[in-house]
Amino acid sequence: MSLFGQRVAALAGVPAERLERLAGGDLSEVLLLRRPDGRCTVAKGGPAIATEAAMLRALARVGVPVPMVEGEHEGVLLLEHIPNDNVFSPHAWADIGAAVRRLHQRTGERYGWPVDYRLGTVELDNRQGNDWALFWGEQRLVSAVRVLDRPWRVRVERLAAKLPALLPAAPEPAFLHGDLWSGNILVREGRLAALIDPACYGGHKEVDLAMLALFDAPPPAFWDSYGPLEPGWEERRPIYQLFPALVHLRLFGSGYAPMVERLLAAVGV
Missing domain, CATH: 3.90.1200.10 (Aminoglycoside phosphotransferase (APH), C-terminal lobe)
Known part of the structure; x- marks a missing residue:
């Protein structure tokens, strides 16, 4: 597991097997965290997570659908997981x-x-x-x-x-x-x-x-x-x-x- 994955697992208090890498993530590591209660959270790394969180909140205030920010912790941005089937009708x-x-x-x-x-x-x-x-x-x-x-x-x-x-x-x-x-x-x-x-x-x-x-x-x-x-x-x-x-x-x-x-x-x- 990467150092980022180890940090996410420790932060969430879950074993490593509850983490999986998501598709994409060309510019930063992106993991899916499966919580014991069944909820899923996306964990992103990067040097400017506070700025990204602020941007997401600003988009939400305008009425644009975005993932809810669940938390920001020491280089880890936690976001609501939104299922995606990639069918652009x-x-x-x-x-x-x-x-x-x-x-x-x-x-x-x-x-x-x-x-x-x-x-x-x-x-x-x-x-x-x-x-x-x-x-x-x-x-x-x-x-x-x-x-x-x-x-x-x-x-x-x-x-x-x-x-x-x-x-x-x-x-x-x-x-x-x-x-x-x-x-x-x-x-x-x-x-x-x-x-x-x-x-x-x-x-x-x-x-x-x-x-x-x-x-x-x-x-x-x-x-x-x-x-x-x-x-x-x-x-x-x-x-x-x-x-x-x-x-x-x-x-x-x-x-x-x-x-x-x-x-x-x-x-x-």
């Missing part, structure tokens, strides 16, 4: 569209989040501000590419310099999930059960939609439920998709280089 996609619309309707005054966060080893600079093009260019794209080879850095920096002409000057700072793809969406019996693994901040609502469309193909039921998009979204989408592509290139290697290349070519750099 049209009804489920419609639920997802409505939930994301409800999330994005909650707006703030600035871009960013009160504290920084991370996706695996990729730091997220969440300093709050009022310049969207600067936030996206410097605190997302340039920050993500900083440790990559120079040709990638040059092209991304060139794009960042052009963003004031390519992005809306002051979109409403919508409440973003921040890591929205089907792996972070739980569905059951044809309906949305919960959104998980947030990396929240305030930003242009198209960011969430672009990432969802990068790794998935939401059907018309999602878009009909979400509602109309702003003019020019097609041209902006590769700019917003570039950030999760760069994160995946850093975390998972050169297999994502063609995706990054395609998106850079789409925006002309």
